[in-house]
Amino acid sequence: MVKGTSSFGLPLIKNWGRDDDSLQSRSRNGSGSSRAASLDRSTRGSNTTLNSDEDNINVVIRIRPMNDKEKSCGEKQILEFPGKGQVICHTDAPGQKSKVFSYNVVFEPAATQEDVLEYCGIKRLLEMAVEGFSCTAFCYGQTGSGKTHTLTGPPGLVESGASPYSPEHGLVVRSFVYLFRLIQERPESHFILKASFLEIYNEKVIDLLNPGTARKPLQVRWSKDSRSFYVENLFTVDCEELDDLFAVLEEGMRNRSVGSHAMNAHSSRSHTVLSVRVRRELRADASVTCATHGKINFVDLAGSEMTKRTQSTGKTLEEANNINRSLMVLGYCIAQLSDGKKRGHIPYRDSKLTKLLADSLAGNGVTLMIACIAPTKSNISETINTLRYAARAKKIKSKPIVKMDARDALILSLKREVDVLHAENQHLRTALHVQTDYNMDSFGSRRSPAHVEPNKLYQLPPSELVELIQLHMAEGSALRAENAELFGLRDQLLRDQELLSRENERLLKKLEDVNSVCVRSPIIHARPAYSDSGASGIGIGSSIGISSGSGSGETNIWTNPAATSAGSKIGR
Numbered sequence: 428m429v430k431g432t433s434s435f436g437l438p439l440i441k442n443w444g445r446d447d448d449s450l451q452s453r454s455r456n457g458s459g460s461s462r463a464a465s466l467d468r469s470t471r472g473s474n475t476t477l478n479s480d481e482d483n484i485n486v487v488i489r490i491r492p493m494n495d496k497e498k499s500c501g502e503k504q505i506l507e508f509p510g511k512g513q514v515i516c517h518t519d520a521p522g523q524k525s526k527v528f529s530y531n532v533v534f535e536p537a538a539t540q541e542d543v544l545e546y547c548g549i550k551r552l553l554e555m556a557v558e559g560f561s562c563t564a565f566c567y568g569q570t571g572s573g574k575t576h577t578l579t580g581p582p583g584l585v586e587s588g589a590s591p592y593s594p595e596h597g598l599v600v601r602s603f604v605y606l607f608r609l610i611q612e613r614p615e616s617h618f619i620l621k622a623s624f625l626e627i628y629n630e631k632v633i634d635l636l637n638p639g640t641a642r643k644p645l646q647v648r649w650s651k652d653s654r655s656f657y658v659e660n661l662f663t664v665d666c667e668e669l670d671d672l673f674a675v676l677e678e679g680m681r682n683r684s685v686g687s688h689a690m691n692a693h694s695s696r697s698h699t700v701l702s703v704r705v706r707r708e709l710r711a712d713a714s715v716t717c718a719t720h721g722k723i724n725f726v727d728l729a730g731s732e733m734t735k736r737t738q739s740t741g742k743t744l745e746e747a748n749n750i751n752r753s754l755m756v757l758g759y760c761i762a763q764l765s766d767g768k769k770r771g772h773i774p775y776r777d778s779k780l781t782k783l784l785a786d787s788l789a790g791n792g793v794t795l796m797i798a799c800i801a802p803t804k805s806n807i808s809e810t811i812n813t814l815r816y817a818a819r820a821k822k823i824k825s826k827p828i829v830k831m832d833a834r835d836a837l838i839l840s841l842k843r844e845v846d847v848l849h850a851e852n853q854h855l856r857t858a859l860h861v862q863t864d865y866n867m868d869s870f871g872s873r874r875s876p877a878h879v880e881p882n883k884l885y886q887l888p889p890s891e892l893v894e895l896i897q898l899h900m901a902e903g904s905a906l907r908a909e910n911a912e913l914f915g916l917r918d919q920l921l922r923d924q925e926l927l928s929r930e931n932e933r934l935l936k937k938l939e940d941v942n943s944v945c946v947r948s949p950i951i952h953a954r955p956a957y958s959d960s961g962a963s964g965i966g967i968g969s970s971i972g973i974s975s976g977s978g979s980g981e982t983n984i985w986t987n988p989a990a991t992s993a994g995s996k997i998g999r
């Protein structure tokens with residue numbers, strides 16, 4: 428999308444006129460000393476241990492500060508943060524012990540938005556998205572616990588068109604800035620970003636960039652190719668610049684369903700999924716370019732609600748029931764997935780939310796869960812529920828993989844195989860003194876695929892692409908045939924060598940017998956045994972002589988010129 432245009436009803440973008448660094452410096456200045464006490468730095472490193480083998484879901488906890496209402500009621504804080512990613516929940520109930528939970532990182536109430544960006548692990552997720560992994564960050568927690576605040580800041584901030592360098596901005600805007608920085612740091616690659624933004628409202632999928640879909644909700648379908656669920660006809664926006672991503676966020680935030688109830692005046696009434704797809708085209712080697720398909724999803728779940736406490740009625744009650752139902756299915760899925768031993772059927776299909784999160788939870792993606800909780804006693808049961816939920820999610824393992832175009836992966840692997848075979852065959856030819864190149868045609872030219880310019884691969888018509896793959900495959904088979912012949916030849920020569928050395932030993936033995944006969948003969952002078960003569964490396968190719976009886980000259984008793992040449996050849 429070109430900066431400043433509004434081809435699909437997005438607001439015009441302002442030119443912010445600031446660079447990325449000012450986001451950090453402002454935030455640093457703004458956060459002040461509270462930052463030092465706000466999180467467990469000892470566990471900071473655990474956020475970056477995501478690797479491409481098998482990973483646990485990264486789970487962090489954020490505790491919001493007490494709100495004015497809680498303060499005015501004289502509410503007590505019941506949470507303690509001893510460090511090392513622990514949260515202690517003091518229940519106060521007689522006979523009940525305090526509960527201790529452990530996570531990757533705990534953000535205390537004084538933690539700033541910048542702290543969350545720095546230490547929750549989102550930077551690693553963004554780096555992995557750029558490398559081609561599918562990544563998801565989702566906020567979970569009861570209503571009013573600070574999920575939307577963590578992702579997009581206080582109510583109305585994004586919609587007001589505030590500068591992206593406002594210290595109040597949440598993880599999404601900060602991640603966009605970081606993502607563009609990552610892209611700028613990789614000038615060798617070409618990136619294409621596409622964003623989409625949807626909400627699941629009362630089990631209906633609505634495109635937040637095309638609000639008309641509220642009347643005709645979108646369908647969630649299963650893709651046999653990618654083996655995952657997807658939303659049919661979802662609008663995606665090309666984002667060439669940072670402002671394009673902000674515009675997508677702003678438009679979606681304007682259109683999402685927000686309501687009011689006793690516990691939150693700006694309560695999200697839907698689950699939202701903001702996705703940024705990152706296609707990276709990079710040169711794998713001198714002649715092959717390949718593309719990876721990464722993705723980062725930001726999921727703002729609607730909060731679980733105790734309808735008695737939120738005093739929901741009518742429309743708000745219906746929304747709450749749908750929210751609670753889908754969160755319950757998510758809870759079942761998490762419980763099943765976290766039970767490594769008896770993992771049974773996982774009910775992804777029971778809600779739209781779990782269908783869309785299936786890949787993030789247990790597939791090939793990398794996932795960050797930010798569990799938001801309130802610090803006060805009046806929220807204790809929801810807080811313990813959330814902490815348990817999060818502890819269970821922490822046990823889930825996934826196997827992140829890089830998504831690559833099938834075509835590119837095929838060409839790349841064929842090319843690598845061909846290169847390995849070339850090198851091996853060349854080595855064998857040299858070692859065996861073989862001149863023949865089996866991969867040459869009768870006119871002596873190599874049957875290799877035509878050289879295709881890097882970055883041109885994508886422009887090739889399908890027929891030429893198929894031809895290129897076929898040529899690579901043919902070259903691979905020719906090289907494999909040559910490889911087999913060269914190995915066959917080598918084995919044959921090794922067998923010949925074995926036979927010749929046995930023959931050599933037999934003859935030496937015979938020679939020593941002859942020598943011992945000579946020693947005993949009164950007319951022939953004794954001669955030392957050949958094994959003692961210092962000629963330990965003597966071979967049948969050597970010219971072996973014994974003295975004649977008169978000692979006047981030497982008589983060659985046996986030589987084998989054919990074996991001489993073979994022996995020297997093999998021995999090399």
Ligand SMILES: Nc1ncnc2c1ncn2[C@@H]1O[C@H](COP(=O)(O)OP(=O)(O)OP(=O)(O)O)[C@@H](O)[C@H]1O
Nearest residue numbers: 491570571572573574575576581691694695729730
């Ligand atoms: N860390 C925080 N610092 C300051 N204010 C916060 C923090 N977390 C939450 N708040 C404030 O608390 C209120 C409720 O937060 P928010 O709307 O983000 O909750 P939520 O979990 O998204 O609720 P719901 O599920 O109902 O949408 C908002 O006014 C928000 O700005």
